[in-house]
Amino acid sequence: MKILYTPMPGLVHRVEVVARELGLYDAITWERAMPYDRPSHLTDQNPLSKVPTLITDDGVALFPGMVIYEYLESLAGPKLYPTKPAERWPAMHLLSLGEGLWDMTVQWNNERKRPEAEQSPEQRARYLAAIERVLDRLEALAPSFSGFHIGHIAVAGCFSFFDFRRARDLETNEFGSVMPDFYEGRPTLTNWLTEVRKRPSFAPTD
Numbered sequence: 001m002k003i004l005y006t007p008m009p010g011l012v013h014r015v016e017v018v019a020r021e022l023g024l025y026d027a028i029t030w031e032r033a034m035p036y037d038r039p040s041h042l043t044d045q046n047p048l049s050k051v052p053t054l055i056t057d058d059g060v061a062l063f064p065g066m067v068i069y070e071y072l073e074s075l076a077g078p079k080l081y082p083t084k085p086a087e088r089w090p091a092m093h094l095l096s097l098g099e100g101l102w103d104m105t106v107q108w109n110n111e112r113k114r115p116e117a118e119q120s121p122e123q124r125a126r127y128l129a130a131i132e133r134v135l136d137r138l139e140a141l142a143p144s145f146s147g148f149h150i151g152h153i154a155v156a157g158c159f160s161f162f163d164f165r166r167a168r169d170l171e172t173n174e175f176g177s178v179m180p181d182f183y184e185g186r187p188t189l190t191n192w193l194t195e196v197r198k199r200p201s202f203a204p205t206d
Contacts, residue, residue, distance in 0.1 A: 004033040004053045005070070007151050007206035011164040014102075014157030015052045018150070019070050020201035022076035066099055069150055080150040091151040094141070097134055098154025104130045106156065109165065112175045128180075135189070136180055142188040146197065156196050159183075160204075 005013055018050040019025040033042040038049045046053040054062045054071060062071050073081055082088040108127035111119055138155060145152065162182050169178040183190045196202075 001027070001057050002031055002055045004031050004045065004055070005035055005051045007032055008164055009206055010158070010167075010204045011206065012160050012202050012204045013052065014098075014153055015054075015065055015068055017153050017201045018072055018080065021148075021199075022072050022079060023152070024072055024076055034205070039182075061134060061183060066095065069153075069178040073150075080153070081147075082149055090144075091149045094149075094151025095154045097138060098158055101131060101134045101158050102161075103140075104134070105161065109175075109179075112177055116176065129164065131182070135186060136191045140188075142192050145192055148186040148199070152196055155192055156202065159193050160197070160202065 003015060003019075005015065016025070026061065031041070032037045033039055033051055033053075035042060035051050042051070043049050045055055048061050048063070050063060052063065052065055054068045056062065056071070062068050070081070073079065079107055082091050104127050108124060108131065111124050113128065116149055159182070162179065166179040166181065169175070183193075
């Protein structure tokens with residue numbers, strides 16, 4: 001099988017973490033694809049031109065990330081998705097928050113990449129407010145985090161991108177603004193992230 005993805009220096013993607021945790025990383029061919037360039041090897045498989053996209057050995061293209069996570073779990077056996085209802089649905093709630101946080105962050109980042117005259121301050125503020133609400137909810141939930149599951153990967157993976165993007169903003173100021181410090185004022189979440197990202201699966205490869 002093959003996964004099309006966009007590598008970023010020093011960043012580990014959530015799908016990479018899932019693959020490592022399930023012992024499938026080396027069974028996957030990792031192929032680079034820049035979605036905004038709409039390369040044919042991506043759009044032929046995923047007309048939305050989005051990454052990650054997984055192509056199974058049977059030639060079926062699977063996306064977005066949440067579908068890929070479940071497919072990989074189906075190959076490796078139950079590990080990251082709790083099976084008991086009392087544990088599963090809180091994990092799925094956290095997964096939804098993490099994936100939604102990612103979506104809002106991408107929207108916010110894309111808006112500020114537009115030429116200044118074409119940007120919408122209202123839209124930027126709307127996206128940022130949603131991000132802050134999710135992060136505040138995660139700070140409230142963090143004391144209840146236990147074990148390690150797919151929801152934790154979704155959340156911690158977002159912070160890997162936050163670190164990457166904020167460091168680049170501070171270095172280059174390429175978009176004329178700097179991603180906020182989303183750790184500030186969230187000590188419980190920050191402490192949890194520090195520990196969970198010590199797992200070998202979170203080591204960046206690109």
